[in-house]
Amino acid sequence: MTEMLFREDAYLKESDGAVVAHTPEGGIVLDQSVFYPTGGGQPGDSGVLVWGDNAIEIATALKSPEGEVVLVPAEPAALPPVGTLVVQRLDWGRRYGHMRVHTALHLLSVVIPLPVTGGSISAEKGRLDFDMPDAPEDKEALSTALNELIGRDLEVGEQWITDEELAANPGLVKTMSVQPPKGAGLVRLVRIGEGEGQVDLQPCGGTHVARTGEIGRVRLGKIEKKGKQNRRVYLHLVG
Incomplete structure (x- = not known):
């Protein structure tokens, strides 16, 4: 399995790594990765790999069934050979x-304490789908x-x-559509607040800010009806 550096330090922007494999589809596998692979509604990271005078743009990262992080080039190009340090x-x-956005969505599930049926994250906005038969009476109160x-x-x-224990x-x-990964023996919980000030605790493998103040102000967007009981609530970063 790839060593997942983003799990040890979500603020790590750069690291070295050694190429250990290429996939048949043209992906690159490193021994350790700062790139988060798509999962749990959070997109895979993008960026660049550099070795010598060469560079390759990475469009996204995926997780293989074997637990490897596979880096997907933005376009076909010569890959760094196996064994190369990048x-x-x-x-x-x-x-x-x-x-x-991810941390803000965890807090959204606190102010709307209903089962979550789906979700999606981007760099500027996100959304959660709730098992919510009726629309909220006061969206502004939820936003506040x-x-x-x-x-x-x-x-x-x-x-x-x-x-x-789980x-x-x-x-x-909280999520009805995505169950936390089991079978490895341990499950990661993300906690917001400490002790008596704790407001949320739920299984999650994604990356989060260290303090909620880093989120900045947000606004709630439209609330759409999706099926008989589901409603989709959009959240936008303001600044």
């Missing part, structure tokens, strides 16, 4: 946008509550529990 650099502005949580500048951290606490899982 420097990997993120498109940091895009990744940081994903981190801000969300921005108040963000403004508390709560610490965002993580902890790990076993598969058995099974014994099914209320931790």
